[in-house]
Amino acid sequence: MLSADAVTKTYRAAAGRVVAVDGASLIVQPGTRVGLVGPSGSGKSTLAQIMAMLLEPDSGSVTIDGDRVEKWGLRSLRAMRHRVQLIFQAPRVSVDPRLRVGDAILEPLAASGMLPAGADERRALLQSWAARVGLTNDLLERFPHEVSEGQLQRACLARALVVCPRYLICDELSSMLDVSTQAALLEAIAAVQDEHGLGLLLITHDRVLADAWCGEIADIRELSRCEAVDPAVCFSDDGGFRAQRALERLDAA
């Protein structure tokens, strides 16, 4: 299982220290779907990146299948990185614009030295994953700016699945996408889950989606003791949470 235990992370913003996540604990069992809901700015993405070993928490721990995570980001253990994969909200900035879509999908294998030796094998592997996420072969030759957001997100999904992760974290997978693309992405994930027992953490502000799709729902506001932070506050010259209170009063007036 993938578990986060009492994770806390604080950022230093222009207006002072902002607590993004405060003492959050979350467990994802293999083969299950956990939905993490809550408003934007409440720390869901931060928790997601910590659980994917990309960000180091200030305190607390993350354990993946019994192994505790000791190193984070670039220093994290390569062997562990493939166990948890993270898909980001905005597909266009999640791919290197200079790589063709097909190359981007296989990049994690190339980076880890796991790419099949023969060009034919590579093509076959790529095309099989492309088919599973609903990408046609001609799109694989294109550059990111030549395909739509929906197609790019499918490519990001393929890229995450190509390393056969045990756990998949989707951070607002389809907030920017249309309903049918969202449905297609979720169907592809469900199929892989049925076959390989993938554990899924679906992060979304869409409560209806979470209810319809996930077996278990967790609300970030209950997990983490901090309040939702409006990004506007971090840049205001009034400073900190005092400003947020004032704005809320203005808002309500």
Place this chain on the structure above:
Amino acid sequence: MSAGGGALAGSLRLGAGIGQRAGSAVRGWPLAVRIAAGVLAVLVVGALAADVIAPLDDRAVDLDNILAAPSWSHLLGTDEVGRDLLARVLHGIQISLMIAVSAALTAALAGTLVGIVAGTMGGKVDAVVMRVTDVFASQNHFLFGILLVVLFRPVLGGAGAIMLSVGLTHWPSLARIVRGELMSLRERPFVAAAIGGGAGRLRLARRHYLPHLLPAVGLAFVLTVPHAIFHESALSFLGLGLEPHRASLGNILADGQRSLLAGGWWIALFPGLAILLASMTIGTLAESWRERLHPRWRSELEL
């Protein structure tokens, strides 16, 4: 004879092939850029073929022909000891360009290195490095350049001192560009995705950072060349640059200054023109390249 003819035919065909491809590429360019490319091509070919077109022999003084105005036998006239000015100018272009390109390369490499260090290490290292950069950037290029040349000429020789001088005055802007690009790249989710996929620092640098940096670095390098031409010409004009026997355009210009009073306008005009043309054409081509990389937003709101 036939072997030579075959080689000639082969090289002509090769030349024609290259010419054709270049021709079709050029057709898409705006007129100003095409003119700039043409002029620059003439200058470069002239510089490369200087030894063939007008071999230079410093000792070929022709004291009967001192300060002769441009004529058919001496297309650009002669200088104060009777040497053919065309030969001197062509060789001057050759030397000026070589020095300028090497100097710009030095600046580019130094700037890129510093930018990478600052951009990837961040934190205190970045702060220290950037403050040092600021110190160098705030120096007046010319005065600082003169100081460097004066200090290092005895040690490195004229050419070496100039390269150092240009290098140390022009690297800061490139360092800032590289650092800026790197810092914005590191924030993008695709870098996080690459790390999650298993990429280490080296892979990130090679596969993701460098391809993004190269166009910016290449462009900055090309844009530094005109600066370097000017810098070197100015230093040589003041007598602080290259030794006179390896005359660059600046040196010739210095000679020209003296001859102006004697009525020899051509000795000042032609090297000056060459400096101007070289700088302008390279600058124009670089600007058009920059336009292609980062097209300016055009307000096209109308039907």
Place this chain on the structure above:
Amino acid sequence: MTALLEVKDLSVGFRTRRGVVQALSQASVSVEQGELLLVVGESGSGKTVLAHSLLRLLPRNVDVSGSIRLGGEDVLALQPDALRRVRGRRMALIPQSPASSLNPVRRLGGQLLEAARARGLTEAQSRKRLRELLGELGLDLDSISGRYIHQLSGGMQQRVVNAMALVGEPDIVIADEPTSGLDSDLVDATAAQLREISARGASLLVITHDLRLAERLGGRLALLYASRIVEVGPAAAFFQSPSHPYGRELLRALPEREGKSIPGMSPELTALPGHCAFADRCPDRFEPCTESVPDLYPVRDGVHARCFAHAER
């Protein structure tokens, strides 16, 4: 009674290096005085282009044909002066993402005043009108004048942008993707805000891919697919029982319904087929579907669908 806005056979194509991107093909739709019209479709279906065409906010590399009549005058044929009098005063746009639609380094007071003056109001009239308008929207002109846009909460930003659109008292307000970037729990609040605008008497055109917002707003709905309007009719009728197969499949994809995706992908706008664009993905495809493009056939009260299945009636 002639409609306030009559769009007839509007086609918009963008000339790009990869060919002509046909963003809109012969779209015809009308909006009555005080009506609420929803323009719904996926990204790339042509809905944003339709909205921008109404105000002639298109880049130079376009081919446009058809007509857009506002109170009888063809907007497409107007001279720049006349066009300026239409923009903001007769038709106004509430752009996507309020925070990025305003100048981040200018204080709001100046920007609001400038918008009002541009609509032809004097300095004094502008202040009075803005004060009233912002007050109705729940904001105080004096307290926000000195602020920058990023210092307001998301909800307040939206209201500022709404005020800028309404200051000229336009006949038609166009809202472009009002819920983009907003959390799902704000859909109700957004719908309420929009209905408030509609209640002031102006016609409201809402461009959106958010089906939940559309369902809450009601009014009339025009569904776009691959540059064509494929269904038009009362929104309630659409959500209860869509007539076009694409509409049906689209609603099935909602997670609260079946969450079932539509197989395949929408056609490239540079290579639209000469027949029904949805045919390749349509479960009800039959012979005529791959032969020619269907017209908008009447289905029942006020509902039209671009589908051969309804051609007989």
